[in-house]
Amino acid sequence: MILLGKIVLGIAGVGLAGAGVLCSEGLIQVRVIEKEPRGHHINVIAPAVLAPIAVHLAPRHDLARAARDVQPYLPAIRATLDNLRDTDDVVFVQVNELDEHVQVSKSGGSLVVDVDNAGETVHVSAPICAMSSTVEQLAAATSNPL
Amino acid sequence: MSETKRRRMQMATVLCLLSTGMTALVAPLMAAPAEKYLHVNVEDPTRGESVNVNVTLSMAEKILPAINNHDLHDGKVSIHNAEMNGVDLRALLDAVRTAPDNEFVTVKDKDSDVRVAKANGNFIVHVIDKKNKEQRVDVTIPFKVVDALFATAKNDELDIAAALRALGNAGDVLLVTVQDSSQKVRVWVDSRNTQD
Numbered sequence: 605m606i607l608l609g610k611i612v613l614g615i616a617g618v619g620l621a622g623a624g625v626l627c628s629e630g631l632i633q634v635r636v637i638e639k640e641p642r643g644h645h646i647n648v649i650a651p652a653v654l655a656p657i658a659v660h661l662a663p664r665h666d667l668a669r670a671a672r673d674v675q676p677y678l679p680a681i682r683a684t685l686d687n688l689r690d691t692d693d694v695v696f697v698q699v700n701e702l703d704e705h706v707q708v709s710k711s712g713g714s715l716v717v718d719v720d721n722a723g724e725t726v727h728v729s730a731p732i733c734a735m736s737s738t739v740e741q742l743a744a745a746t747s748n749p750l
Numbered sequence: 751m752s753e754t755k756r757r758r759m760q761m762a763t764v765l766c767l768l769s770t771g772m773t774a775l776v777a778p779l780m781a782a783p784a785e786k787y788l789h790v791n792v793e794d795p796t797r798g799e800s801v802n803v804n805v806t807l808s809m810a811e812k813i814l815p816a817i818n819n820h821d822l823h824d825g826k827v828s829i830h831n832a833e834m835n836g837v838d839l840r841a842l843l844d845a846v847r848t849a850p851d852n853e854f855v856t857v858k859d860k861d862s863d864v865r866v867a868k869a870n871g872n873f874i875v876h877v878i879d880k881k882n883k884e885q886r887v888d889v890t891i892p893f894k895v896v897d898a899l900f901a902t903a904k905n906d907e908l909d910i911a912a913a914l915r916a917l918g919n920a921g922d923v924l925l926v927t928v929q930d931s932s933q934k935v936r937v938w939v940d941s942r943n944t945q946d
Binding site for chain 2: 679680682683684686687688691692693694695696697698699700701702
């Protein structure tokens with residue numbers, strides 16, 4: 605009985621530690637709500653630590669093309685992400701039109717994009733450190749063509 | 751407790767209180783200066799549209815050199831035909847900088863009012879375009895910023911990154927307002943991260 609308790613405790617400990625590692629870089633959230641009557645409601649929440657791994661597992665030719673596309677902008681993206689980490693929470697851009705609202709902000713270590721228009725509501729939140737890791741994966745793919 | 755020990759304890763207590771008080775007084779002075787934000791606000795009430803942009807000056811200053819595109823490189827922008835048909839822009843600004851506060855240009859005609867002046871260390875331009883639905887443009891730029899624009903750049907360049915750095919040290923300032931019958935544009939710098 606005591607042995608069983610120890611095993612359960614061990615499994616629970618490993619599970620908790622694993623969950624802690626997975627969530628250590630925060631969570632990526634993508635929420636899309638289509639406003640049409642039978643529109644889709646999509647809500648994906650994934651550990652940000654998986655993003656660089658996902659890039660690593662992406663099809664090579666797609667990754668190479670993405671890497672080529674992003675390559676000219678890498679210095680600016682790196683500088684932006686590096687500085688975003690040190691910036692206080694702030695709304696960077698807010699656009700209000702009659703039928704559309706867009707907001708780009710930094711909130712609690714994440715870059716948040718909200719779009720609300722007649723057709724859909726979109727919310728994307730991604731931790732900045734995970735974005736940096738992902739961009740570095742792309743940069744590595746640029747320097748080592750696949 | 752002996753008299754000597756008691757006095758030492760009292761001295762130590764007084765010293766602790768003094769050091770705490772000094773730390774409390776000096777800490778705000780040693781704190782990092784407040785982050786400065788560049789704000790852009792465009793309002794178009796007739797169409798119910800608005801655009802707000804808030805960027806820290808330090809962030810803009812660091813990102814700008816990373817963007818190399820067309821005439822923008824290393825935080826500097828190339829200006830073509832810098833002498834502007836015989837007018838040496840640097841010499842002109844140098845003359846304005848060293849001159850006392852004054853109105854340099856005042857033009858009033860049926861189509862427009864133009865005023866170019868120097869006041870309180872600022873370079874000021876007011877334009878009213880009467881033909882174009884009473885469009886008004888007001889520009890106020892601290893001379894420190896103008897100096898930074900030209901200080902480290904070549905003759906045909908403007909050092910935008912240096913100007914942003916200077917802007918951060920120039921205090922709160924309303925840089926540009928443009929207003930016409932439908933739209934209002936404002937560009938300013940302050941220490942708040944919102945436009946409220």
